[in-house]
Amino acid sequence: MSLEIEFRGTTKSFGLVQVLHGVNFVLPAGKVLGLLGENGAGKSTLMKILAGFESATSGSLLVNGSALTFASSRDAEEQGIVLIHQEFSLAEDLTIAQNLFLGHEKTRGWGGLLLDEDTMRVEAQNAIAQVGLIADVNNRVKELIVAEKQLVEIARALLRKARLLIMDEPTATLTPTETERLFGLMHQLKSEGVTLVFISHKLDEVERMTDQVVVMRDGRCVAQQPTASLSRQQMANLMVGRELADLFPPKASPPAATTPALRVQGLSVPGWAQDVSFEIGPGEILGFAGLVGAGRTELFEGIMGLRTCSSATVEIHGKTQNIRNPRDAVRFGLTYLSEDRKGKGLHVHFGLRENLTLMALERYATPLLQPALEDQALAHAVDEFGIRTGSLHIKASSLSGGNQQKVALAKVLHPGPKVVVLDEPTRGVDVGAKRDIYLLIQKLASQGLAVVIISSELMELIGLCHRVAVMRAGRLQTVLESQQLNEKELIAHATGTH
Incomplete structure (x- = not known):
């Protein structure tokens, strides 16, 4: 019944x-x-x-x-x-x-x-x-x-x-x-x-x-x-509760750059990615498309030092870097927002302040930690990212999923990176907050950051990105330019039917 x-x-x-x-x-x-x-x-x-x-x-x-x-x-x-x-x-x-x-x-x-x-x-x-x-x-x-x-x-x-x-x-x-x-x-x-x-x-x-x-x-x-x-x-x-404008802001052309913000050559992650090479310029938004298991997340976990990977060349703003762990990556100007918000993106049982400043603690420890400065940074982040919270002094677990995502975004951007990788940045986020995040991504690019977006939503990649790299079974199939971006083309490359 x-x-x-x-x-x-x-x-x-x-x-x-x-x-x-x-x-x-x-x-x-x-x-x-x-x-x-x-x-x-x-x-x-x-x-x-x-x-x-x-x-x-x-x-x-x-x-x-x-x-x-x-x-x-x-x-x-x-x-x-x-x-x-x-x-x-x-x-x-x-x-x-x-x-x-x-x-x-x-x-x-x-x-x-x-x-x-x-x-x-x-x-x-x-x-x-x-x-x-x-x-x-x-x-x-x-x-x-x-x-x-x-x-x-x-x-x-x-x-x-x-x-x-x-x-x-x-x-x-x-x-x-x-x-x-x-x-x-x-x-x-x-x-x-x-x-x-x-x-x-x-x-x-x-x-x-x-x-x-x-x-x-x-x-x-x-x-x-x-x-x-x-x-x-x-x-x-x-x-x-109001008239909502178009979801995706108009695309701005990235500036011409002679030196890529991030260049990866010949990177392999055993069992997940084979011989992947790509580059992204300052102010550019580069998407990564592919089916589940294509190796996109694992590729970037390898770049960040979270997974074992083969000897490859990783250059950040023209300088070859040896990234052994995420701390090295942050020091070199590269940050990564995990798709697993609850498991890897946030410490949900920590407060909002502790989550926000965790990746930039040296800024607030001189040498003792200064909670008052952290509180100022949190108040600014709540305002800038539109985080809806009744109090600044609550655990991250008390927030809704979308507001947790905004805290996670604020956290990875707090160290001031040159390159930011966002893995499923709008997963579980409502339509109003999605537009806020899309505007933020475009703002980051306009400030000269290189932004990589890994997403399962094809329209998100088409609406936001200047170019989209398509992976299939651990290999980079193609990189589509802006004028080539449509659902049919992306699906054809991702499934191997092109």
Whole structure:
């Protein structure tokens, strides 16, 4: 039986900060509902209440007309309500199979005292095959790349036999092929009567996949309408509460430069990248496109000294540098923002100040650390990057995903680099914040920085970059000039069908 959900006057406060203000709307049974809103609008908090991870401060939650209160996520799962988190909730040191059945292990033998590991492995292998993940379920999760972890999260939700499935940014790290497979699964689940909540900042996906749209702004529900009655522009305007200009700022031509800001020649990362050479000039925005597993992230982790790589030439502003670790890279003027915001981009259990200044501590230690100067720097970063926070003295984990991303951006730019590499810079970021980040990237380029963007969003690369390098199976296939940039051309090179 499908589930119909109704929120009546739902509020939620964390201490003195109220994040939900009397939310009212009905989630119709057996439909796909798109839940939209800027980062910090309250979407994830509301869905955590529905899935039993948080309790409402006041108001009612009705499931098929009956008022219910969930003491835990297990209570919600017993009603068939499952949440796929935007930030992964996987146990890194356990295997894929162990993660899929964690807390729901299958047993055998007298009294069910033994784990039925064979059955769990078989069912786990079937589940990951259903979502298109090709892997051994005995592999540990920490060995997977970000997109593969996302597929494990989705597979785990499918194993719970959900009647209501909440998907928070499920396609943020997926390739077009993986996204299509996920959409096929969504169609199948809907045909089986499953109610779906689809939270996404990709408005083209919302337009395509949902029956209705609920828009939240500042902790309130401001609209609920049939998807067919709204254009993408109208959705975006409802989210931000104002008329939103074109998403991508006009491209400015990079200055002519005789010396590249970054030149890499013949770099290989064992198992990931082979003999890659490229260069980028000051003031240029260079994109890197490719399917998951193409080796883009691993290539730059090799350049930064995070992975073992072969002897290669890395020049920064004409000077050959031996980069042994990220500290060397920062000293030479090269910084990198990881695609894994929670795992590698931020120390989420540290405060905002500690995160911001971590890469430039020598600036604030003379010789003792000066917190007052750090606070000044944080206040400036909050203003410059538009970080929405009720207080400067909170942990990074207290911020929404998009605001965490802004803190991570501020952190890698704080040392004043000459070259910055941004890996999936707008993953999980709303349409308003995306434009803010795009404007920031163009501003950085206009100031003479060389900006490398690794992105799974082709329109992001087309709209922002002066040139785009395309990788496939660890090799650089081509570098497309601005006039060659279109989705068809990028996909053809990335898939080897050109």
